[in-house]
Amino acid sequence: MRILLTGAGGQIGRDLINELLRRSKEPPSIVATDLRTPDAADEQEHVRWSRLDVTNEAATRAIFADFKPDIVFHLAAILSARGEKDPVTAYAVNQTGTWNVLEASYAARVKRLVFTSSIAVYGPGLPDPTPDAVPLQPATIYGVTKVSGELLCDYYTRRGWVDCVGVRFPGLISASLPGGGSSDYALFMYVDGVRYGAYEAFCRADTRIPLMYMPDGVRALAEISEAPRHKLRRCIYNVAAFSPRADEIAASVARAVPGVRITYVPEPVRQGILDSWPKALDDTMAREDWGWKARYDLDGMTDDLVPRVRELLARGVDLSHSNR
Numbered sequence: 001m002r003i004l005l006t007g008a009g010g011q012i013g014r015d016l017i018n019e020l021l022r023r024s025k026e027p028p029s030i031v032a033t034d035l036r037t038p039d040a041a042d043e044q045e046h047v048r049w050s051r052l053d054v055t056n057e058a059a060t061r062a063i064f065a066d067f068k069p070d071i072v073f074h075l076a077a078i079l080s081a082r083g084e085k086d087p088v089t090a091y092a093v094n095q096t097g098t099w100n101v102l103e104a105s106y107a108a109r110v111k112r113l114v115f116t117s118s119i120a121v122y123g124p125g126l127p128d129p130t131p132d133a134v135p136l137q138p139a140t141i142y143g144v145t146k147v148s149g150e151l152l153c154d155y156y157t158r159r160g161w162v163d164c165v166g167v168r169f170p171g172l173i174s175a176s177l178p179g180g181g182s183s184d185y186a187l188f189m190y191v192d193g194v195r196y197g198a199y200e201a202f203c204r205a206d207t208r209i210p211l212m213y214m215p216d217g218v219r220a221l222a223e224i225s226e227a228p229r230h231k232l233r234r235c236i237y238n239v240a241a242f243s244p245r246a247d248e249i250a251a252s253v254a255r256a257v258p259g260v261r262i263t264y265v266p267e268p269v270r271q272g273i274l275d276s277w278p279k280a281l282d283d284t285m286a287r288e289d290w291g292w293k294a295r296y297d298l299d300g301m302t303d304d305l306v307p308r309v310r311e312l313l314a315r316g317v318d319l320s321h322s323n324r
Contacts (some may be wrong), residue, residue: 001028004069006054006101007076009034011105011176012116012218016073017047019131019218031067033074056099064104071225073114074101078274079181080120083142094145094172102152106161109277114155114225117236119210119277121147130278132168132238132285139276154235158310165224166236170281171303174214182273186211189300193260194309205247208279212241213301216294220286229291234285241294242301243280249274252298256306 003020005013006287009032017032027045030039039157043049054060054076064072075096083090097117105113115281122138136147166196171183185201192199220239246250250262286292296304 001027002031002067002069003028003070003071003073004031004033004064005073006033006052006097008032008076009036010075010077011172011174011246012075012214014176014219015174015214016043016075016218016221019137019215019222020076021046021235021296023222026314031063031069033063054100055092055098057103058122060100061104061107064108064110070111070275071114072101072105072110073221073225074098075116076101077116077146079141080140080142081182081184081270083145084140084269085140085218094142095148095149098145098149098152101193102162102164104158105279106156110162112225113156113162113164114221115149115153115164115236116221117146117150117166117217118143118167119168119170119281120264120273121168122148122276122278124276126130127280127282128278129240129243129280129282130238131282132234132236140273150236160188162306163229164235165227165232167220167224167239167286168281169217169220169238169239170241172212172214172217173305174217175305176214177310182270183209185246189246189249189262190254190305190309191313193257193262195285195307195313197257197259198261198263201250201264202270203246203247203274204266204271205245205250205264207246207271207274208243209274209277210240210279210281211244212239212294213296215304216296219282219295220292222287223290223292224290230307233289233304237286237289237292238281238283239286239292239294240281240283241296242298244298249298252302253306255299256302
């Protein structure tokens, strides 16, 4: 099995590589692409890192033609908060990059393309929980480009050019540096809670959005990549785990980090983005079609994440962020 990942150096990629290696009976051959130079810790058997800018059509086609992947995981993206600061780059990476990856997949006869979408495709005023099939009126350039990516994936699948599947992720939480998403406040309750004993969140205490722990997130990608096409009623599916208020996350952190102080100073732009998202997702179709089910709840994530954060900080890993 030959697997290619775009944006492999981001928040999802490293954990996904480990999940793919773990679940394979025979070790796959993996090409991990990103603009970033990989760290020494990224080097491992069966994985080759290669620099790729997905906005470069010729370079994208060339690496696909050379490697001839069976499966592609398209992770490269500019996320919501960063995208609002630089919408031109967000459009180039998220829109043009996705087009280039689809075209390269078609030319290289990729068997399946897995697309990562987001709750950012939704707008305000939707049912709670929000099902798959509702009007998509996003409030950010990130959401706009993810809607377009979903539609392109569906179009290429219906034309028989590329078999595309994917998931709409909640906010993803992991023991690694986030990439500029509006849900980052949740992770930094853990990171700064351990590191400083305090964190000033950029959202209100009553903010509630869907969240998911990264081990469930990468498992969702791996599972949908293996799902038989005849069982799938959609290309892109909601996947859900838990939907806590910000102060409920703080309470869970305090259980594992006694004495931690979490305060709230809403930042208007990011708070507005958070308020435009669903409070919870209905993932009934994913459960019925390909057996999806999250394994971690909020406290389960806390119990696993706090020791991981402590270990990373003890090793001197940079978990800095821009809103301190």
